[in-house]
Amino acid sequence: MADITLLQRLCELHGISGRERQVADVILEEISPFATTVQKDALGNIIAFKKGAKEPSVRLMLSAHMDEVGLIVTHIGENGLLKFAEVGGIDRRVLCAKPVLVGGTVSGVIGAKPIHLLEGEEKGKSVPVSDLYIDIGAKDKADAECYVSPGDFIAFDAGFHRERGTIISRALDDRAGCAILIDMIKEELPYDMTFVFCVQEEVGLRGSAVAAYTVDPQAAIVVETTTAGDIAGVEPERQVCHVGQGPVLSFMDRRTIYDKPYFDLAMKLAEEQKIPCQTKQAVAGGNDAGAIHTTRSGVRTIAVSIACRYLHGPASLIAEQDYHDTERLVRELAVRIAAGENAQ
């Protein structure tokens, strides 16, 4: 069983792209007693090697990203209100009237004009980011500058909740992947494997590109969360994948056409091991596989993801069972790839 306490610990940390240190510190603390070697590179990626019982026939790298989407303070107004930019892809509709933490400690809210003063069509229109601002209660600019400065990161102020088989939290993308990798490092492995915890996925797959260069693997498994559109009001053909129906295997997204023999291997393993499993039924989104599979002379890459609703919002949702099943499938798949199965 995957460790949910660990997942909670990771989700409660703050780490927007480029500011992953808090997450990295905890991951280092978690894995250092168990990994054979651990290093941090120039961008802040963590690269951990774990010796297994045997030498692998295929050098395998498992990857998850530490960063999350968020906001960053761009300007402090004379009125003490903060202007901000999005870091990573956020639908502006989830921003209005949300509580946030600036710099990890200062409480604020994203303000909106009262509905009573909106005119006509304004009521049904989302507010452009350029018109939004954060109110921390500062009286004016000088007052605000005592507590915050441009460049401070901003995260949704939202908790971690586990109940009735679901987990609701911010940053499940991709602390869930990080937690699965940490779980694996903590156990004995049949083959040597390298685990990377990457920075800056949400701003262009930048961390994984250099980590993969350093590790120089033959094969890679990206452990991610992916967009579940299985919500009310969305037609079945646009739902992509379903929460509660097992790990999601991608054949293609906007950045990668996944390795077919490994995709087939994963499907076969899921059937063999009776792990529920689904395919991502849309070509949408993208993840670190996009950078990893084109590293050096190419890396055979597969992604295994947890179906996640409300990705990149303040409260995303996964099924607890999917988290456990994803970890099981990733473990099995890692062993079989390292053993040389479906190797060309």
Add this chain to the structure above:
Amino acid sequence: MEHLQELLFRLCSAPGMSGAEEAAVKAAEQELKQYGAISYDPLGNLVCQMGDSGAKRRILLDAHIDQIGLLVAGITERGFLRLAACGGVDRRALPGTTVTVFGRELLRGVVCCLPPHLVEGSEEKVEPVDKMYVDVGLSREEAERLVTPGDRILWEITPRTLLNGRFTAAGLDNRAGVCTMIRCAELLAKEELSCSVTTLLSTREEVGGQGAKTGAFAHDPTEAITVDVSFAGQPGVPEQKSGKMSAGPMVGIAPTLDQEMTDELVRLAKEREIPFQYEVMGGTTGTNADSIGTARSGVRCALASVPLRYMHTPVEVIDIVDIENTAKLLAAYIREGKVWQI
């Protein structure tokens, strides 16, 4: 101020949507019962009676205790909850928000939205509330066991303090007014009052003001002051339509409010050096003062409002000092205000 902040925290932590105000009312009762005799009326209004109930000067202090929220309108085939608004909900604040569903058990849910990866076309449009859904992570069967149409839904949000004594919570409209009432009662607690003071924490303001209408009839006051919240200055809100945060109660001036009472409030504020500001309206006020003024054969009425930002969103913001100053002004009026002959 710290104890006022804690009081406001307790008041805002208790849910109290229109027509389902029980928990909020109980929280207020816990505070008010030490100052006067508590009673309830058929629409659920809480009444706290202080002073000399036989006096000729019978003042009604009114603050509505209900807050806006959502209702479960139905359950879809796949277990999502369909929604209806209860009061003037700002739909722009809903997508992606975590909510509490008050079903047979408390359920946590998320207002459905698509991730940016799957959004086709414009981010501009926000669906109307009746086209939004809440995800409680349950199948239809499970959801039907725990949720019934009509169950209430509120945004799940913990009250938080901001800098400089400012405070954010859902439902500060009008727990800020309720808090003012309790603080006013506290200020008068040790005094012998020559008048009758009836505090009415009225229900259902956000859906039409039915609580204040029946409450004003029942208690037949000679005069009344309503305390509510009003717009504080913020970007996008014209200066002439808003008050200033931290600058004291907004004393209402309107054709429907009693000019002499208003003048008296202003005189007392100046004399006692209580900061205040004017809020001028051209007709009715959009508050309970409108219906209280026409109860039975008519009641002279005044209005004091606590300035508030981001009204009807889950992150309303006020300054505690404005509550304190509003309470002080009410207390001064009760102690020393002119006695009206009619």
